[in-house]
Amino acid sequence: MWRSAVQSGFYRLSRGERDGPGWWTRYIPPENACLLCCSSLCALLGRWAMEKTTDNNQPSPVNGVANGVPPKDMRDSNANTTSTSRLPRSKRMPLLKDGLRTAKEGGTTASSPEQRALFDEKILCRLFTYFWPCERCVLAQVCSKWKQVLYQPKFWREVTPILHCRELYTEGTDGEKRFVDLASFQQRGFESACLVGVADLDICEFIDNYPPSKKTIKYISLKRSTVTDAGLEVMLEQMTSLTGLELSGCNDFSEAGLWSSLNARIVKLCISDCINVADDSLAAIAQLLPNLRELNLQAYHVTDTALSYFTTKQSHSMHTLRLRSCWETTNHGIVNIVHSLPNLTQLSLSGCSKITDDAVELIAENLKKLRSLDLSWCPRMTDASLEYIACDLHRLEELVLDRCVRITDTGLGFLSTMTSLTALYLRWCCQVQDFGLQHIYSMKKLRVLSLAGCPLLTPAGLSGLVQLKNLEELELTNCPGTTPELFQYYAQHLPRCMVIE
DSSP: OOHHHHIIIOOOOOOOOOTTTOOHHHHOOTTTTHHHHHHHHHHHHHHHHHHHHHHHTSSOOTTOOOOGGOOOGGSSSSOOOOOOOOOOOGGGGGGGGOOOOOSSSSSOOOHHHHHHHHHHHHHHHHHTSSSSSHHHHHHSSOOHHHHHHHHGGGGGGOOOOOEEEESEEEEEESEEEEEEOOOOHHHHHTSSEEESSOOHHHHHHHHHHHHHHTTOOEEEEEEEOOOHHHHHHHHHHOOTOOOOOESSSSSSOHHHHHHOOOTOOOOEEEESOOOOOOHHHHHHHEEEEEEEEEEEEOOOOOOTTGGGOHHHHHHHHHEEEEEEEEETHHHHHHHHHHHHHHTEEEETTTTOOOHHHHHHHHHHHTTTTOOOEEEETTTTOHHHHHHHHHHHTTTEEEOOOTTOTOOHHHHHHHTTTTTTTTEOOTTTTTOOOEEEHHHTTTTTOOEEEEOTTTTTOOOOHGGGGGGGGGOOOEEEETTTTHHHHHHHHHHOOTTTTTEEO
16 A cells, blocks of 8 residues: 555656666666655655554555565565666755754655654564565665674575676776675675676676675576686586576587586576587587576577486476477477476476477477466467467466467467466457457456557457456456447456556
């Protein structure tokens, strides 16, 4: 209640756009962000604190969550917290004797209950859990007390700071480059880090000058970097707590580097846009990582042979496999996957354009535990694939069919029988019409639906989606059938649904 009031009525903090899967780009707050929000929060905090002190056993005012702890999906798991933008001193709010900042114009001193609420650490800790990480970066600039509370590690456990190579060094008075002070990072206790555009020497400097990297960093991401086999080996040898690794756009390491550096601690591995990754790389992954739980791989030169390297070592541990744009993968590769990895719960074959309905039939018959399946950009799939999925994958909760251009209304009729499905993506499925939407009306558990780019849908068919009362997100971008009147109709009948226009 009060959180939405703060955001809509007093200050609106824009969230950053995604920079690849799971990463937030730099968020630059407006200059007057703190000026606008602080005085408003004073009154709101005071009223909220008095309500909480009256009855500590009542559920919190946000979504009825008890004990002030929001559900996991309310928190952002990845955000860039390295923003160096701070308000100039002339723009900051003046300090009162008790350290409270108030607005320059029209600001008044908070009453006694409000002051106590603003500086009560217990109340603040509960309050700040409802804010996104990009908002906490702004709130930490309000006063030293808020910064002290917000810099506790519990507020940043699932946040990944992004450091560009140019941000790792500062120039001293003598003109020499010195490694930047990362004391604030250490104070917040980050367990992951993303380094962009770094080389071997930069990684060594990061490890030497940031002691937690050796013992507390569990996940490291290298993007668009020139790390070599030697740098990769040193990094994985020095960072002894590392259990997750991402390599994106790193073209200077080879398959030999993976053979020499990978160790059994790694349980999550993401590799994308690395030109030297081919079949032998997957052989190294399969043999050296027996405890691997999640593998995300984008490699244009991986063939069916590589998918046969998985053994019983991974059959029990691996639950997530994402193969993106593996153009050489065919139905034979899918045979190897279903027999080697029978316990998968998430599978993505996005962009594997050579697979057909036969491959989907193999998946449906053998991977009964699947909860998420991504078949986007697989143009050879037809309605027959959807029949196999509907008949055999009874636990499936998420299905992605973007750009599957051969899917028709008949296929949607098969999907309408899936009672467990909560998310369905049909972006740019150009043969879907209003008749197919009538099948979707009966899928009452749907919470997320995307019909972006479907050109044959009309306002009459789209208006029937109001029957999906549990819908939380509806994407209709690039749909010619949408009208302003339709969006108003959604606002009236689906007030809890976020409609993406």
